[in-house]
Amino acid sequence: MHGDKALFCRVNKVEPGEEKSEIAKKHVPVIEIPETLTAKQFYDATIKVGEIEHPNENEHFIQWIEFYVGNVYLGRFDFAPVMTKPQVTVPIVLSHIGLTTQLRAVSRCNLHGIWEGSVDVKTAK
Numbered sequence: 001m002h003g004d005k006a007l008f009c010r011v012n013k014v015e016p017g018e019e020k021s022e023i024a025k026k027h028v029p030v031i032e033i034p035e036t037l038t039a040k041q042f043y044d045a046t047i048k049v050g051e052i053e054h055p056n057e058n059e060h061f062i063q064w065i066e067f068y069v070g071n072v073y074l075g076r077f078d079f080a081p082v083m084t085k086p087q088v089t090v091p092i093v094l095s096h097i098g099l100t101t102q103l104r105a106v107s108r109c110n111l112h113g114i115w116e117g118s119v120d121v122k123t124a125k
């Protein structure tokens with residue numbers, strides 16, 4: 001696994017319909033938020049790395065997570081391993097009623113490169 005340099009030459013993600021590999025299960029960020037949001041109301045978006053928990057050691061850890069609405073940058077969170085966990089909760093508010101919006105989280109593992117996860121949310125009145 002440590003020898004797969006190609007992981008560092010791209011943003012790794014799971015395409016729709018594609019089966020998640022073991023490495024993807026540990027690295028694709030997962031965003032937890034209700035499917036439908038009421039416009040102009042804050043919701044907590046919780047981002048975790050991996051549906052299977054990723055290692056969290058000095059030698060192998062998640063260095064950062066960035067959070068976007070579509071391509072709009074919302075924030076970046078840096079983590080030290082062992083004493084913290086690559087998990088963050090961010091209050092977000094959307095205001096455009098009737099739109100489906102893609103929330104995206106991008107994270108970097110020091111051994112396995114950059115990974116992206118996303119979720120679609122609807123905004124209702």
Ligand SMILES: [Fe+2]
Pocket residue numbers: 027054060061109110111112
């Ligand atoms: Fe990793």
